[in-house]
Amino acid sequence: MRLRVVDLETSGGDRSAEILEVGIVDVVPDGAGGWVALPPVTKLFRPRGEISFHAMAVHHLTPEHFCDDDPHCDEYRLREMFLPTPADVMVAHSARFERGFIADTAHGGLPWICTVRAAKNVWPEAPGHSNQVLRYWRGLRLDTALADPAHRAGPDAWVTAHLLIDMLKVATVEQMLAWTNEPRRLDRIPFGKHRGRPWAEPPDDYLRWMVGQGGSGQGDMDADVVAAARQELNRRVTALAGASDAG
Numbered sequence: 001m002r003l004r005v006v007d008l009e010t011s012g013g014d015r016s017a018e019i020l021e022v023g024i025v026d027v028v029p030d031g032a033g034g035w036v037a038l039p040p041v042t043k044l045f046r047p048r049g050e051i052s053f054h055a056m057a058v059h060h061l062t063p064e065h066f067c068d069d070d071p072h073c074d075e076y077r078l079r080e081m082f083l084p085t086p087a088d089v090m091v092a093h094s095a096r097f098e099r100g101f102i103a104d105t106a107h108g109g110l111p112w113i114c115t116v117r118a119a120k121n122v123w124p125e126a127p128g129h130s131n132q133v134l135r136y137w138r139g140l141r142l143d144t145a146l147a148d149p150a151h152r153a154g155p156d157a158w159v160t161a162h163l164l165i166d167m168l169k170v171a172t173v174e175q176m177l178a179w180t181n182e183p184r185r186l187d188r189i190p191f192g193k194h195r196g197r198p199w200a201e202p203p204d205d206y207l208r209w210m211v212g213q214g215g216s217g218q219g220d221m222d223a224d225v226v227a228a229a230r231q232e233l234n235r236r237v238t239a240l241a242g243a244s245d246a247g
Contacts, residue, residue: 001173003027003035003113004087005164007157008098009059012052015100019045019073020061022081023153025161027091035168037161040146042154043081045073059151078106089113089173093131093160095180111177115160115167117184118176122167131159138166184224191225199232207233 009021023042030036046066056062071077090107092098095114104110119129126137132150135142146158167176189195194202210229213221 001029001089002085002087003089003091003164003173004082004107004110005037005091005157005161006098006102007092007153007160008101009061009151009153010055010101011047011049012055017052017055017101018047018049019101020047020051020055021045021059021153022073022078023155023157024081025154025157026085026087027161027164035165037158037165040154040158041081042152043077044070045077046070048072060149061152075103075106078102082107089177091115091160091164093156093163112180113164113173113176114180115163115176117179117182118167118171119163121175121179122171131156131163134163135159138163140166183227186224186228189225190222199228204233204236 003026005025005027007023008019010017011020012018021042021044023040025040026038027035028038044061044066046068051061051063086108087110089112090098090102090110091113093115095112095116099112116129119126119134123129123134123138127133128137135147140159140162142159142162147155149155150159187198189197189199189202194206199207207229210221211226211233213226
């Protein structure tokens, strides 16, 4: 089995941003019952548009890092990176971000493992679940030539790969896939005019609007938000039916 850890650096923080850098680290069995990370592969892609200053402040990639010979990123270029050596599972830290930029057709429709979700199940007591917090909390002794600087695609993929290897000591690939596909627990509404309020508070029509934004082609509502809104509507229907029966 080959687990392909991928990390992206982009020109901004939303889905309209462009991929500037791709880092890949394949994790494979070591032949002795464990796992080993293969050397990182990284590639820079020249943006067509501007790089936001907020993005520069994170990864420190500026226009000066790119030359005219650097290609733009598109699905063809990603397929060139992913498909020549087939993998079995895609992996990313907070995989929702990478999945928003990498189409299934670029890697053959592989399943994904989110190492944030896996880490929250394996290490719920951790002081935080970011790459770098987990790196130091777990005491990973990584070659700084490969693990630094943080917030570049190759080093971040290298750190994620070793966190994955650490988690594979106590959890299976199948468990991590299942954790990744579970709806995210959202105790409170994460955005909008009801942000921070319990799900029990907003009116029914607001919840129905949220549900209607999922998969309707009218919006880009987070699937976990849609699931939480639908669950609350179902709870209210059940509660109302129970009250009616009691009366």
